[in-house]
Amino acid sequence: MAEQTFYDNTPFEYGYSSKAEIIVNMNPLLKKVMKDNAGKVFCDIGCGCGRNLVYAVKYASKVVGVDLSKASLDFAKKYVESEKLDLIEGDNLTIPLESNFADLVVSDGVCHHTGDTVKAFSECVRILKTDGVLYLAVYKKYRYYPLIYYIVGGFFRMTYKSKIGMYIVENLFVKLHYLMYKVLKKKQLKKMETRNIFFDYFITPIATFQSYSDVKSWCNDYNCSIKNYARTSGNCHVFIINKDV
Ligand SMILES: C[S@@+](CC[C@H](N)C(=O)[O-])C[C@H]1O[C@@H](n2cnc3c(N)ncnc32)[C@H](O)[C@@H]1O
Structure with a gap:
Protein backbone atom coordinates (compact mmCIF):
# COMPACT_ATOMS: atom_id res chain seq x y z
CA MET A 1 0.00 0.00 0.00
CA TYR A 142 8.01 38.61 -3.48
CA ARG A 143 5.03 38.75 -1.15
CA TYR A 144 4.38 38.49 2.57
CA TYR A 145 3.37 34.79 2.43
CA PRO A 146 6.95 33.35 2.35
CA LEU A 147 7.64 35.18 5.63
CA ILE A 148 4.40 33.92 7.16
CA TYR A 149 5.16 30.38 5.98
CA TYR A 150 8.68 30.40 7.48
CA ILE A 151 7.98 32.30 10.72
CA VAL A 152 4.35 31.67 11.77
CA GLY A 153 4.14 28.37 9.86
CA GLY A 154 7.55 27.34 11.27
CA PHE A 155 6.17 27.81 14.79
CA PHE A 156 3.05 25.73 13.99
CA ARG A 157 5.07 23.00 12.26
CA MET A 158 7.45 22.75 15.20
CA THR A 159 4.56 22.71 17.70
CA TYR A 160 2.71 20.05 15.70
CA LYS A 161 5.61 17.59 16.09
CA SER A 162 4.72 16.70 19.70
CA LYS A 163 1.46 15.12 20.88
CA ILE A 164 0.65 18.00 23.17
CA GLY A 165 1.54 20.50 20.43
CA MET A 166 -0.70 18.67 18.00
CA TYR A 167 -3.52 18.92 20.54
CA ILE A 168 -2.96 22.66 20.94
CA VAL A 169 -2.83 23.30 17.18
CA GLU A 170 -5.99 21.26 16.51
CA ASN A 171 -7.98 22.58 19.47
CA LEU A 172 -6.84 26.17 19.65
CA PHE A 173 -5.29 27.47 16.44
CA VAL A 174 -7.39 25.51 13.93
CA LYS A 175 -10.52 26.60 15.82
CA LEU A 176 -9.41 30.25 16.03
CA HIS A 177 -8.71 30.16 12.29
CA TYR A 178 -12.23 28.79 11.68
CA LEU A 179 -13.74 31.59 13.79
CA MET A 180 -11.64 34.16 11.91
CA TYR A 181 -13.03 32.86 8.62
CA LYS A 182 -16.57 32.98 9.98
CA VAL A 183 -16.24 36.58 11.13
CA LEU A 184 -14.04 38.08 8.42
CA LYS A 185 -14.93 36.25 5.19
CA LYS A 186 -18.26 36.45 3.49
CA LYS A 187 -18.02 32.80 2.39
CA GLN A 188 -19.09 30.37 5.11
CA LEU A 189 -16.94 27.25 5.13
CA LYS A 190 -17.22 24.12 7.28
CA LYS A 191 -14.65 23.44 10.04
CA MET A 192 -13.10 20.64 8.00
CA GLU A 193 -12.64 23.02 5.06
CA THR A 194 -10.95 25.78 7.04
CA ARG A 195 -8.78 23.07 8.69
CA ASN A 196 -7.62 22.01 5.22
CA ILE A 197 -6.81 25.63 4.36
CA PHE A 198 -4.92 26.06 7.66
CA PHE A 199 -2.81 22.97 6.96
CA ASP A 200 -2.09 23.91 3.35
CA TYR A 201 -1.11 27.43 4.43
CA PHE A 202 0.96 26.77 7.56
CA ILE A 203 1.72 23.09 8.10
CA THR A 204 2.46 21.82 4.59
CA PRO A 205 5.99 20.42 4.97
CA ILE A 206 7.43 21.65 1.65
CA ALA A 207 6.92 25.04 0.01
CA THR A 208 9.20 26.99 -2.31
C1 LIG B 1 -2.32 22.78 -2.90
S1 LIG B 1 -2.87 21.25 -3.51
C2 LIG B 1 -3.48 21.73 -5.13
C3 LIG B 1 -4.45 20.73 -5.71
C4 LIG B 1 -5.06 21.10 -7.06
N1 LIG B 1 -4.07 21.34 -8.05
C5 LIG B 1 -5.96 22.30 -6.90
O1 LIG B 1 -5.62 23.37 -7.44
O2 LIG B 1 -7.01 22.17 -6.26
C6 LIG B 1 -1.36 20.42 -3.90
C7 LIG B 1 -1.58 19.03 -4.46
O3 LIG B 1 -0.33 18.56 -4.97
C8 LIG B 1 -0.21 17.20 -4.67
N2 LIG B 1 1.22 16.87 -4.67
C9 LIG B 1 2.20 17.35 -3.87
N3 LIG B 1 3.39 16.81 -4.20
C10 LIG B 1 3.15 15.99 -5.26
C11 LIG B 1 3.98 15.16 -6.06
N4 LIG B 1 5.30 15.06 -5.85
N5 LIG B 1 3.40 14.46 -7.05
C12 LIG B 1 2.07 14.54 -7.29
N6 LIG B 1 1.23 15.31 -6.55
C13 LIG B 1 1.77 16.02 -5.56
C14 LIG B 1 -0.85 17.06 -3.30
O4 LIG B 1 -1.20 15.72 -3.00
C15 LIG B 1 -2.04 18.00 -3.44
O5 LIG B 1 -3.18 17.33 -3.90
Missing part, protein backbone atom coordinates in the same frame (compact mmCIF):
# COMPACT_ATOMS: atom_id res chain seq x y z
CA ALA A 2 1.26 3.51 -0.85
CA GLU A 3 2.55 5.66 1.99
CA GLN A 4 0.12 8.23 3.47
CA THR A 5 1.02 11.71 2.26
CA PHE A 6 0.42 15.05 3.93
CA TYR A 7 -2.51 15.71 1.58
CA ASP A 8 -4.07 12.32 2.45
CA ASN A 9 -4.58 13.66 5.97
CA THR A 10 -5.64 17.12 4.89
CA PRO A 11 -6.77 17.00 1.23
CA PHE A 12 -6.92 20.37 -0.52
CA GLU A 13 -10.68 20.31 -0.31
CA TYR A 14 -12.75 23.39 0.31
CA GLY A 15 -15.43 25.24 -1.61
CA TYR A 16 -16.69 22.04 -3.24
CA SER A 17 -20.30 22.73 -2.26
CA SER A 18 -21.30 23.21 -5.90
CA LYS A 19 -19.62 22.76 -9.29
CA ALA A 20 -21.01 26.14 -10.40
CA GLU A 21 -19.20 27.83 -7.50
CA ILE A 22 -15.94 26.07 -8.35
CA ILE A 23 -16.17 27.32 -11.93
CA VAL A 24 -16.96 30.89 -10.86
CA ASN A 25 -13.86 30.87 -8.64
CA MET A 26 -11.50 29.39 -11.25
CA ASN A 27 -8.71 31.52 -12.64
CA PRO A 28 -9.95 33.14 -15.91
CA LEU A 29 -6.69 32.23 -17.70
CA LEU A 30 -7.22 28.56 -16.82
CA LYS A 31 -10.77 28.64 -18.17
CA LYS A 32 -9.50 30.33 -21.32
CA VAL A 33 -6.75 27.77 -22.06
CA MET A 34 -9.21 24.95 -21.51
CA LYS A 35 -11.72 26.50 -23.92
CA ASP A 36 -8.98 27.29 -26.45
CA ASN A 37 -7.85 23.64 -26.39
CA ALA A 38 -11.32 22.10 -26.64
CA GLY A 39 -11.38 18.55 -28.04
CA LYS A 40 -7.77 17.83 -27.02
CA VAL A 41 -5.99 15.79 -24.31
CA PHE A 42 -5.56 17.49 -20.90
CA CYS A 43 -3.48 16.41 -17.89
CA ASP A 44 -3.84 17.89 -14.42
CA ILE A 45 -0.67 17.07 -12.49
CA GLY A 46 -1.33 17.28 -8.75
CA CYS A 47 -5.05 17.46 -9.44
CA GLY A 48 -5.91 17.09 -5.74
CA CYS A 49 -9.66 16.73 -5.15
CA GLY A 50 -10.39 17.70 -8.73
CA ARG A 51 -11.67 21.28 -8.74
CA ASN A 52 -9.98 21.98 -12.11
CA LEU A 53 -11.09 18.62 -13.52
CA VAL A 54 -14.70 19.77 -13.18
CA TYR A 55 -14.17 22.29 -15.98
CA ALA A 56 -11.61 20.19 -17.89
CA VAL A 57 -14.06 17.36 -18.57
CA LYS A 58 -16.44 19.83 -20.23
CA TYR A 59 -13.87 20.66 -22.93
CA ALA A 60 -11.24 17.90 -23.27
CA SER A 61 -11.57 14.73 -25.33
CA LYS A 62 -9.74 12.96 -22.49
CA VAL A 63 -8.45 14.10 -19.10
CA VAL A 64 -5.78 12.48 -16.93
CA GLY A 65 -5.42 13.56 -13.31
CA VAL A 66 -2.28 12.57 -11.40
CA ASP A 67 -1.69 13.01 -7.66
CA LEU A 68 0.37 11.49 -4.85
CA SER A 69 -2.61 11.52 -2.51
CA LYS A 70 -4.99 8.58 -2.87
CA ALA A 71 -7.55 10.22 -0.57
CA SER A 72 -7.67 13.24 -2.88
CA LEU A 73 -8.02 11.05 -5.98
CA ASP A 74 -10.85 9.05 -4.36
CA PHE A 75 -12.67 12.30 -3.64
CA ALA A 76 -12.08 13.58 -7.21
CA LYS A 77 -13.37 10.35 -8.74
CA LYS A 78 -16.69 10.57 -6.90
CA TYR A 79 -17.00 14.32 -7.30
CA VAL A 80 -16.20 14.73 -10.99
CA GLU A 81 -17.82 11.52 -12.28
CA SER A 82 -16.85 11.53 -15.94
CA GLU A 83 -16.08 8.78 -18.44
CA LYS A 84 -13.46 11.07 -19.99
CA LEU A 85 -11.45 11.05 -16.76
CA ASP A 86 -8.56 8.74 -15.77
CA LEU A 87 -7.00 9.19 -12.34
CA ILE A 88 -3.51 7.92 -11.55
CA GLU A 89 -1.67 7.80 -8.24
CA GLY A 90 1.76 9.10 -9.19
CA ASP A 91 4.59 11.51 -8.52
CA ASN A 92 5.04 14.83 -10.30
CA LEU A 93 8.79 14.19 -10.15
CA THR A 94 8.49 11.06 -12.33
CA ILE A 95 5.10 11.41 -14.00
CA PRO A 96 3.89 7.94 -15.03
CA LEU A 97 2.94 9.10 -18.54
CA GLU A 98 4.81 8.95 -21.82
CA SER A 99 6.53 11.99 -23.33
CA ASN A 100 4.55 14.18 -25.79
CA PHE A 101 1.26 12.89 -24.37
CA ALA A 102 -0.88 15.97 -23.65
CA ASP A 103 -1.97 19.11 -25.46
CA LEU A 104 -2.61 20.96 -22.22
CA VAL A 105 -0.94 20.34 -18.86
CA VAL A 106 -2.27 22.01 -15.72
CA SER A 107 -0.03 22.42 -12.69
CA ASP A 108 -2.01 24.47 -10.21
CA GLY A 109 -0.19 25.06 -6.94
CA VAL A 110 1.78 21.81 -7.07
CA CYS A 111 5.42 22.13 -8.29
CA HIS A 112 6.31 24.22 -5.20
CA HIS A 113 5.21 21.35 -2.89
CA THR A 114 7.26 18.60 -4.54
CA GLY A 115 10.72 19.25 -3.10
CA ASP A 116 12.27 19.78 -6.53
CA THR A 117 10.38 22.56 -8.28
CA VAL A 118 12.48 22.60 -11.44
CA LYS A 119 12.30 18.82 -11.91
CA ALA A 120 8.51 18.97 -11.36
CA PHE A 121 8.29 21.71 -14.01
CA SER A 122 10.49 19.75 -16.44
CA GLU A 123 8.30 16.66 -16.06
CA CYS A 124 5.20 18.72 -16.91
CA VAL A 125 6.99 19.94 -20.03
CA ARG A 126 8.17 16.42 -20.94
CA ILE A 127 4.62 15.05 -21.14
CA LEU A 128 3.48 18.03 -23.24
CA LYS A 129 3.31 17.72 -27.01
CA THR A 130 5.39 20.20 -29.00
CA ASP A 131 3.41 23.44 -29.25
CA GLY A 132 1.32 22.28 -26.28
CA VAL A 133 0.40 24.61 -23.42
CA LEU A 134 1.31 24.49 -19.75
CA TYR A 135 -0.82 26.34 -17.19
CA LEU A 136 1.53 26.87 -14.25
CA ALA A 137 0.59 28.44 -10.90
CA VAL A 138 3.40 28.73 -8.36
CA TYR A 139 3.93 30.67 -5.14
CA LYS A 140 5.21 34.21 -5.55
CA LYS A 141 8.65 34.93 -4.17
CA PHE A 209 8.73 30.47 -3.77
CA GLN A 210 9.46 31.57 -7.34
CA SER A 211 9.93 34.89 -9.08
CA TYR A 212 8.90 35.67 -12.65
CA SER A 213 12.57 35.49 -13.67
CA ASP A 214 13.00 32.06 -12.04
CA VAL A 215 10.19 30.69 -14.22
CA LYS A 216 11.54 32.53 -17.27
CA SER A 217 14.93 30.88 -16.81
CA TRP A 218 13.33 27.40 -16.52
CA CYS A 219 11.51 28.18 -19.78
CA ASN A 220 14.82 29.04 -21.44
CA ASP A 221 16.36 25.80 -20.18
CA TYR A 222 13.46 23.62 -21.39
CA ASN A 223 12.73 25.29 -24.71
CA CYS A 224 9.49 26.97 -23.69
CA SER A 225 8.18 30.53 -23.76
CA ILE A 226 5.82 32.50 -21.56
CA LYS A 227 2.77 33.55 -23.57
CA ASN A 228 0.67 35.12 -20.83
CA TYR A 229 1.05 36.01 -17.18
CA ALA A 230 -1.19 37.05 -14.29
CA ARG A 231 0.08 38.15 -10.92
CA THR A 232 -3.36 37.56 -9.30
CA SER A 233 -4.33 38.87 -5.87
CA GLY A 234 -3.41 35.66 -3.99
CA ASN A 235 -0.19 33.86 -3.11
CA CYS A 236 0.34 32.30 -6.55
CA HIS A 237 1.15 33.85 -9.89
CA VAL A 238 0.07 32.24 -13.12
CA PHE A 239 2.04 31.52 -16.29
CA ILE A 240 0.73 30.35 -19.64
CA ILE A 241 3.69 28.59 -21.23
CA ASN A 242 4.15 27.24 -24.72
CA LYS A 243 6.39 24.24 -25.47
CA ASP A 244 8.31 25.52 -28.46
CA VAL A 245 9.18 23.57 -31.58
Whole structure:
Protein backbone atom coordinates (compact mmCIF):
# COMPACT_ATOMS: atom_id res chain seq x y z
CA MET A 1 0.00 0.00 0.00
CA ALA A 2 1.26 3.51 -0.85
CA GLU A 3 2.55 5.66 1.99
CA GLN A 4 0.12 8.23 3.47
CA THR A 5 1.02 11.71 2.26
CA PHE A 6 0.42 15.05 3.93
CA TYR A 7 -2.51 15.71 1.58
CA ASP A 8 -4.07 12.32 2.45
CA ASN A 9 -4.58 13.66 5.97
CA THR A 10 -5.64 17.12 4.89
CA PRO A 11 -6.77 17.00 1.23
CA PHE A 12 -6.92 20.37 -0.52
CA GLU A 13 -10.68 20.31 -0.31
CA TYR A 14 -12.75 23.39 0.31
CA GLY A 15 -15.43 25.24 -1.61
CA TYR A 16 -16.69 22.04 -3.24
CA SER A 17 -20.30 22.73 -2.26
CA SER A 18 -21.30 23.21 -5.90
CA LYS A 19 -19.62 22.76 -9.29
CA ALA A 20 -21.01 26.14 -10.40
CA GLU A 21 -19.20 27.83 -7.50
CA ILE A 22 -15.94 26.07 -8.35
CA ILE A 23 -16.17 27.32 -11.93
CA VAL A 24 -16.96 30.89 -10.86
CA ASN A 25 -13.86 30.87 -8.64
CA MET A 26 -11.50 29.39 -11.25
CA ASN A 27 -8.71 31.52 -12.64
CA PRO A 28 -9.95 33.14 -15.91
CA LEU A 29 -6.69 32.23 -17.70
CA LEU A 30 -7.22 28.56 -16.82
CA LYS A 31 -10.77 28.64 -18.17
CA LYS A 32 -9.50 30.33 -21.32
CA VAL A 33 -6.75 27.77 -22.06
CA MET A 34 -9.21 24.95 -21.51
CA LYS A 35 -11.72 26.50 -23.92
CA ASP A 36 -8.98 27.29 -26.45
CA ASN A 37 -7.85 23.64 -26.39
CA ALA A 38 -11.32 22.10 -26.64
CA GLY A 39 -11.38 18.55 -28.04
CA LYS A 40 -7.77 17.83 -27.02
CA VAL A 41 -5.99 15.79 -24.31
CA PHE A 42 -5.56 17.49 -20.90
CA CYS A 43 -3.48 16.41 -17.89
CA ASP A 44 -3.84 17.89 -14.42
CA ILE A 45 -0.67 17.07 -12.49
CA GLY A 46 -1.33 17.28 -8.75
CA CYS A 47 -5.05 17.46 -9.44
CA GLY A 48 -5.91 17.09 -5.74
CA CYS A 49 -9.66 16.73 -5.15
CA GLY A 50 -10.39 17.70 -8.73
CA ARG A 51 -11.67 21.28 -8.74
CA ASN A 52 -9.98 21.98 -12.11
CA LEU A 53 -11.09 18.62 -13.52
CA VAL A 54 -14.70 19.77 -13.18
CA TYR A 55 -14.17 22.29 -15.98
CA ALA A 56 -11.61 20.19 -17.89
CA VAL A 57 -14.06 17.36 -18.57
CA LYS A 58 -16.44 19.83 -20.23
CA TYR A 59 -13.87 20.66 -22.93
CA ALA A 60 -11.24 17.90 -23.27
CA SER A 61 -11.57 14.73 -25.33
CA LYS A 62 -9.74 12.96 -22.49
CA VAL A 63 -8.45 14.10 -19.10
CA VAL A 64 -5.78 12.48 -16.93
CA GLY A 65 -5.42 13.56 -13.31
CA VAL A 66 -2.28 12.57 -11.40
CA ASP A 67 -1.69 13.01 -7.66
CA LEU A 68 0.37 11.49 -4.85
CA SER A 69 -2.61 11.52 -2.51
CA LYS A 70 -4.99 8.58 -2.87
CA ALA A 71 -7.55 10.22 -0.57
CA SER A 72 -7.67 13.24 -2.88
CA LEU A 73 -8.02 11.05 -5.98
CA ASP A 74 -10.85 9.05 -4.36
CA PHE A 75 -12.67 12.30 -3.64
CA ALA A 76 -12.08 13.58 -7.21
CA LYS A 77 -13.37 10.35 -8.74
CA LYS A 78 -16.69 10.57 -6.90
CA TYR A 79 -17.00 14.32 -7.30
CA VAL A 80 -16.20 14.73 -10.99
CA GLU A 81 -17.82 11.52 -12.28
CA SER A 82 -16.85 11.53 -15.94
CA GLU A 83 -16.08 8.78 -18.44
CA LYS A 84 -13.46 11.07 -19.99
CA LEU A 85 -11.45 11.05 -16.76
CA ASP A 86 -8.56 8.74 -15.77
CA LEU A 87 -7.00 9.19 -12.34
CA ILE A 88 -3.51 7.92 -11.55
CA GLU A 89 -1.67 7.80 -8.24
CA GLY A 90 1.76 9.10 -9.19
CA ASP A 91 4.59 11.51 -8.52
CA ASN A 92 5.04 14.83 -10.30
CA LEU A 93 8.79 14.19 -10.15
CA THR A 94 8.49 11.06 -12.33
CA ILE A 95 5.10 11.41 -14.00
CA PRO A 96 3.89 7.94 -15.03
CA LEU A 97 2.94 9.10 -18.54
CA GLU A 98 4.81 8.95 -21.82
CA SER A 99 6.53 11.99 -23.33
CA ASN A 100 4.55 14.18 -25.79
CA PHE A 101 1.26 12.89 -24.37
CA ALA A 102 -0.88 15.97 -23.65
CA ASP A 103 -1.97 19.11 -25.46
CA LEU A 104 -2.61 20.96 -22.22
CA VAL A 105 -0.94 20.34 -18.86
CA VAL A 106 -2.27 22.01 -15.72
CA SER A 107 -0.03 22.42 -12.69
CA ASP A 108 -2.01 24.47 -10.21
CA GLY A 109 -0.19 25.06 -6.94
CA VAL A 110 1.78 21.81 -7.07
CA CYS A 111 5.42 22.13 -8.29
CA HIS A 112 6.31 24.22 -5.20
CA HIS A 113 5.21 21.35 -2.89
CA THR A 114 7.26 18.60 -4.54
CA GLY A 115 10.72 19.25 -3.10
CA ASP A 116 12.27 19.78 -6.53
CA THR A 117 10.38 22.56 -8.28
CA VAL A 118 12.48 22.60 -11.44
CA LYS A 119 12.30 18.82 -11.91
CA ALA A 120 8.51 18.97 -11.36
CA PHE A 121 8.29 21.71 -14.01
CA SER A 122 10.49 19.75 -16.44
CA GLU A 123 8.30 16.66 -16.06
CA CYS A 124 5.20 18.72 -16.91
CA VAL A 125 6.99 19.94 -20.03
CA ARG A 126 8.17 16.42 -20.94
CA ILE A 127 4.62 15.05 -21.14
CA LEU A 128 3.48 18.03 -23.24
CA LYS A 129 3.31 17.72 -27.01
CA THR A 130 5.39 20.20 -29.00
CA ASP A 131 3.41 23.44 -29.25
CA GLY A 132 1.32 22.28 -26.28
CA VAL A 133 0.40 24.61 -23.42
CA LEU A 134 1.31 24.49 -19.75
CA TYR A 135 -0.82 26.34 -17.19
CA LEU A 136 1.53 26.87 -14.25
CA ALA A 137 0.59 28.44 -10.90
CA VAL A 138 3.40 28.73 -8.36
CA TYR A 139 3.93 30.67 -5.14
CA LYS A 140 5.21 34.21 -5.55
CA LYS A 141 8.65 34.93 -4.17
CA TYR A 142 8.01 38.61 -3.48
CA ARG A 143 5.03 38.75 -1.15
CA TYR A 144 4.38 38.49 2.57
CA TYR A 145 3.37 34.79 2.43
CA PRO A 146 6.95 33.35 2.35
CA LEU A 147 7.64 35.18 5.63
CA ILE A 148 4.40 33.92 7.16
CA TYR A 149 5.16 30.38 5.98
CA TYR A 150 8.68 30.40 7.48
CA ILE A 151 7.98 32.30 10.72
CA VAL A 152 4.35 31.67 11.77
CA GLY A 153 4.14 28.37 9.86
CA GLY A 154 7.55 27.34 11.27
CA PHE A 155 6.17 27.81 14.79
CA PHE A 156 3.05 25.73 13.99
CA ARG A 157 5.07 23.00 12.26
CA MET A 158 7.45 22.75 15.20
CA THR A 159 4.56 22.71 17.70
CA TYR A 160 2.71 20.05 15.70
CA LYS A 161 5.61 17.59 16.09
CA SER A 162 4.72 16.70 19.70
CA LYS A 163 1.46 15.12 20.88
CA ILE A 164 0.65 18.00 23.17
CA GLY A 165 1.54 20.50 20.43
CA MET A 166 -0.70 18.67 18.00
CA TYR A 167 -3.52 18.92 20.54
CA ILE A 168 -2.96 22.66 20.94
CA VAL A 169 -2.83 23.30 17.18
CA GLU A 170 -5.99 21.26 16.51
CA ASN A 171 -7.98 22.58 19.47
CA LEU A 172 -6.84 26.17 19.65
CA PHE A 173 -5.29 27.47 16.44
CA VAL A 174 -7.39 25.51 13.93
CA LYS A 175 -10.52 26.60 15.82
CA LEU A 176 -9.41 30.25 16.03
CA HIS A 177 -8.71 30.16 12.29
CA TYR A 178 -12.23 28.79 11.68
CA LEU A 179 -13.74 31.59 13.79
CA MET A 180 -11.64 34.16 11.91
CA TYR A 181 -13.03 32.86 8.62
CA LYS A 182 -16.57 32.98 9.98
CA VAL A 183 -16.24 36.58 11.13
CA LEU A 184 -14.04 38.08 8.42
CA LYS A 185 -14.93 36.25 5.19
CA LYS A 186 -18.26 36.45 3.49
CA LYS A 187 -18.02 32.80 2.39
CA GLN A 188 -19.09 30.37 5.11
CA LEU A 189 -16.94 27.25 5.13
CA LYS A 190 -17.22 24.12 7.28
CA LYS A 191 -14.65 23.44 10.04
CA MET A 192 -13.10 20.64 8.00
CA GLU A 193 -12.64 23.02 5.06
CA THR A 194 -10.95 25.78 7.04
CA ARG A 195 -8.78 23.07 8.69
CA ASN A 196 -7.62 22.01 5.22
CA ILE A 197 -6.81 25.63 4.36
CA PHE A 198 -4.92 26.06 7.66
CA PHE A 199 -2.81 22.97 6.96
CA ASP A 200 -2.09 23.91 3.35
CA TYR A 201 -1.11 27.43 4.43
CA PHE A 202 0.96 26.77 7.56
CA ILE A 203 1.72 23.09 8.10
CA THR A 204 2.46 21.82 4.59
CA PRO A 205 5.99 20.42 4.97
CA ILE A 206 7.43 21.65 1.65
CA ALA A 207 6.92 25.04 0.01
CA THR A 208 9.20 26.99 -2.31
CA PHE A 209 8.73 30.47 -3.77
CA GLN A 210 9.46 31.57 -7.34
CA SER A 211 9.93 34.89 -9.08
CA TYR A 212 8.90 35.67 -12.65
CA SER A 213 12.57 35.49 -13.67
CA ASP A 214 13.00 32.06 -12.04
CA VAL A 215 10.19 30.69 -14.22
CA LYS A 216 11.54 32.53 -17.27
CA SER A 217 14.93 30.88 -16.81
CA TRP A 218 13.33 27.40 -16.52
CA CYS A 219 11.51 28.18 -19.78
CA ASN A 220 14.82 29.04 -21.44
CA ASP A 221 16.36 25.80 -20.18
CA TYR A 222 13.46 23.62 -21.39
CA ASN A 223 12.73 25.29 -24.71
CA CYS A 224 9.49 26.97 -23.69
CA SER A 225 8.18 30.53 -23.76
CA ILE A 226 5.82 32.50 -21.56
CA LYS A 227 2.77 33.55 -23.57
CA ASN A 228 0.67 35.12 -20.83
CA TYR A 229 1.05 36.01 -17.18
CA ALA A 230 -1.19 37.05 -14.29
CA ARG A 231 0.08 38.15 -10.92
CA THR A 232 -3.36 37.56 -9.30
CA SER A 233 -4.33 38.87 -5.87
CA GLY A 234 -3.41 35.66 -3.99
CA ASN A 235 -0.19 33.86 -3.11
CA CYS A 236 0.34 32.30 -6.55
CA HIS A 237 1.15 33.85 -9.89
CA VAL A 238 0.07 32.24 -13.12
CA PHE A 239 2.04 31.52 -16.29
CA ILE A 240 0.73 30.35 -19.64
CA ILE A 241 3.69 28.59 -21.23
CA ASN A 242 4.15 27.24 -24.72
CA LYS A 243 6.39 24.24 -25.47
CA ASP A 244 8.31 25.52 -28.46
CA VAL A 245 9.18 23.57 -31.58
C1 LIG B 1 -2.32 22.78 -2.90
S1 LIG B 1 -2.87 21.25 -3.51
C2 LIG B 1 -3.48 21.73 -5.13
C3 LIG B 1 -4.45 20.73 -5.71
C4 LIG B 1 -5.06 21.10 -7.06
N1 LIG B 1 -4.07 21.34 -8.05
C5 LIG B 1 -5.96 22.30 -6.90
O1 LIG B 1 -5.62 23.37 -7.44
O2 LIG B 1 -7.01 22.17 -6.26
C6 LIG B 1 -1.36 20.42 -3.90
C7 LIG B 1 -1.58 19.03 -4.46
O3 LIG B 1 -0.33 18.56 -4.97
C8 LIG B 1 -0.21 17.20 -4.67
N2 LIG B 1 1.22 16.87 -4.67
C9 LIG B 1 2.20 17.35 -3.87
N3 LIG B 1 3.39 16.81 -4.20
C10 LIG B 1 3.15 15.99 -5.26
C11 LIG B 1 3.98 15.16 -6.06
N4 LIG B 1 5.30 15.06 -5.85
N5 LIG B 1 3.40 14.46 -7.05
C12 LIG B 1 2.07 14.54 -7.29
N6 LIG B 1 1.23 15.31 -6.55
C13 LIG B 1 1.77 16.02 -5.56
C14 LIG B 1 -0.85 17.06 -3.30
O4 LIG B 1 -1.20 15.72 -3.00
C15 LIG B 1 -2.04 18.00 -3.44
O5 LIG B 1 -3.18 17.33 -3.90
